[in-house]
Amino acid sequence: MKKSSKSKGEDAALAELKKTSKFRPADVVVTAEHKAALQQLKDEFDDLPDWVDDKMCLRFLRVKHFDVDATSEMLANHIAWVESFEEWPRERIEEQPEFKAAIGYVLPEPDYFGRPIVYVRPRLINPAHRTDAEGVKQVFCSMVREANAMCKEHGTESCVILYDLHGFAARNRDNTTMKMQIDVMEQHEPSGLGNIIFCRYPWLLFPVFAVAKLWLDKATTDRVVFCDDLADLNQLTHRKNIPEGLGGELKEREPSFEIWPKKTGGWFSGWFGSSSDTSTAAPAAEAAAGDDDDADPLAGLSEKERKEKLAQMEKAELESAAKLEAELKAKEPANKPQQKRRRRKGKR
Numbered sequence: 001m002k003k004s005s006k007s008k009g010e011d012a013a014l015a016e017l018k019k020t021s022k023f024r025p026a027d028v029v030v031t032a033e034h035k036a037a038l039q040q041l042k043d044e045f046d047d048l049p050d051w052v053d054d055k056m057c058l059r060f061l062r063v064k065h066f067d068v069d070a071t072s073e074m075l076a077n078h079i080a081w082v083e084s085f086e087e088w089p090r091e092r093i094e095e096q097p098e099f100k101a102a103i104g105y106v107l108p109e110p111d112y113f114g115r116p117i118v119y120v121r122p123r124l125i126n127p128a129h130r131t132d133a134e135g136v137k138q139v140f141c142s143m144v145r146e147a148n149a150m151c152k153e154h155g156t157e158s159c160v161i162l163y164d165l166h167g168f169a170a171r172n173r174d175n176t177t178m179k180m181q182i183d184v185m186e187q188h189e190p191s192g193l194g195n196i197i198f199c200r201y202p203w204l205l206f207p208v209f210a211v212a213k214l215w216l217d218k219a220t221t222d223r224v225v226f227c228d229d230l231a232d233l234n235q236l237t238h239r240k241n242i243p244e245g246l247g248g249e250l251k252e253r254e255p256s257f258e259i260w261p262k263k264t265g266g267w268f269s270g271w272f273g274s275s276s277d278t279s280t281a282a283p284a285a286e287a288a289a290g291d292d293d294d295a296d297p298l299a300g301l302s303e304k305e306r307k308e309k310l311a312q313m314e315k316a317e318l319e320s321a322a323k324l325e326a327e328l329k330a331k332e333p334a335n336k337p338q339q340k341r342r343r344r345k346g347k348r
Contacts, residue, residue, distance in 0.1 A: 009284035018112050021235040022225060023195050025113055025158065038065045044072040049079060051204065063217070069240035078188050088138045097129040098139040102253040106146045107162075109241045109278055114154035115194045116147040117236070119243055121252075126259050127174040142191065158194035160236070164245050167201040173204075175211060175317075175324050182216060193220050198237070199227045199246055207314040214318070214325075301307060 018024060041057055042048065057075070065072040093099055104120040111117055130136050147159045185192055198205060214222055225235065228246045242248020302310060 014112065017235060022232065023111065023113070023160070023197075023236045025115070025194055030059070032056065034061070034066060035045060037061055037071075038066055041071055041075070044068065045076075049082075051082075052079065053190045059157060059191045062218075064120065074187070074190075081188060082307075084143070087141070091140070091143050093138055096132070096135040096139050097257070098136045099142075100256040101126070101129065101259060102255050104143060105253060106143060106150065107237075107241055107243075107250065109237065110150055110154050110156070111160055111237045111241075112235075113194075114156040115152075116156075116159040117241070118143065118147055118159055118161045119252075120161060120163050121135075121245075122163065122165060122172050124255060124259050125168070127170040127172075127177075129259075130174065131176060133176075133180075136177055136179060136331060137184075141184065144184065148189075158192050160195045160197065161193065162199070162233075162246075163199045163201075164199050164203055165202060165242065166245065168202055168204055170204060173317075175320060178212060179324065182212065186217060186220075191219075193223060195236075196220070196224045198231075199230060199233070201226065203310070206310055207317045210314045211317050211320075265314050319320040 038054060038057055041061060052075070057071075060071050060078070061077050064074060101124050103122070103124045104118055107117040107119050109117075125329075151157055151159065209224075224230075233242050233246060233248070236242075239248045241250055243250045243252045245252060249297065
């Protein structure tokens with residue numbers, strides 16, 4: 001069946017859009033040297049699981065700049081992590097508050113480049129509901145698996161994270177969960193992030209992003225896009241796949257329970273002096289009780305005062321993040337799974 005002139009025109013317009021889109025993925029070239037490094041990496045192991053294919057090995061090699069020794073260590077850790085991770089059944093995952101809150105989920109269709117789009121609304125985060133750290137991790141890893149399945153279906157290797165930061169406030173912040181999610185992506189899904197897109201971002205993004213950059217590699221932060229003009233999203237995907245909150249036509253999922261049972265006031269009381277307790281509910285009580293999501297602490301300030309306030313907030317967040325990282329590192333040996341090394345016998 002021949003294509004109509006209209007569909008041919010649409011295909012040509014889309015092809016042109018993909019060439020100029022600000023979200024266009026970088027071209028990946030596999031050289032002879034890369035292939036040699038791949039073979040060296042595979043020779044480092046007695047055997048590799050069937051699910052570890054050449055594409056995965058190349059992704060790990062790229063993130064380690066084709067250092068075979070460093071990559072073999074990272075890949076061995078990943079295999080051990082996957083084999084020790086006990087995946088919950090879907091029914092149990094869907095019972096978790098983290099899932100019912102509909103904070104993040106994969107959009108129905110990929111972007112124009114075949115990459116899954118993970119849509120995240122941080123305003124729906126209430127750290128007080130994150131009392132079960134394993135449950136939070138299971139929900140997140142389930143979403144990663146769903147994105148990976150779409151990648152496989154469309155022959156791609158990375159996803160896009162689309163943040164709608166409208167209504168995001170201090171009471172939503174949760175460094176512990178953010179670090180867990182970044183660790184999973186950085187250590188077990190290397191090169192798995194195409195773009196990170198921030199839309200409708202408020203004052204709070206900048207001190208929080210300063211913390212995120214501590215745990216993200218530079219290659220990832222270089223792919224961050226601040227989307228001031230929501231029309232830019234038309235360069236990513238079509239309107240039917242853009243959520244209504246961002247000006248598209250896709251109806252958004254709603255939480256199945258009330259995220260914030262009480263309206264609270266006073267943003268400042270939950271910001272400073274909060275413990276970096278490593279439970280996922282860490283800053284929950286103070287942050288949830290001490291913020292009004294409609295308040296802007298920078299409103300009415302001069303440019304100089306705004307910069308000073310943001311610098312003060314960023315400093316406090318970085319100190320909290322450093323304390324959290326130290327506490328997690330101190331607990332690491334007890335939490336680290338027993339690694340099953342798959343190295344060559346001659347290398348042991």
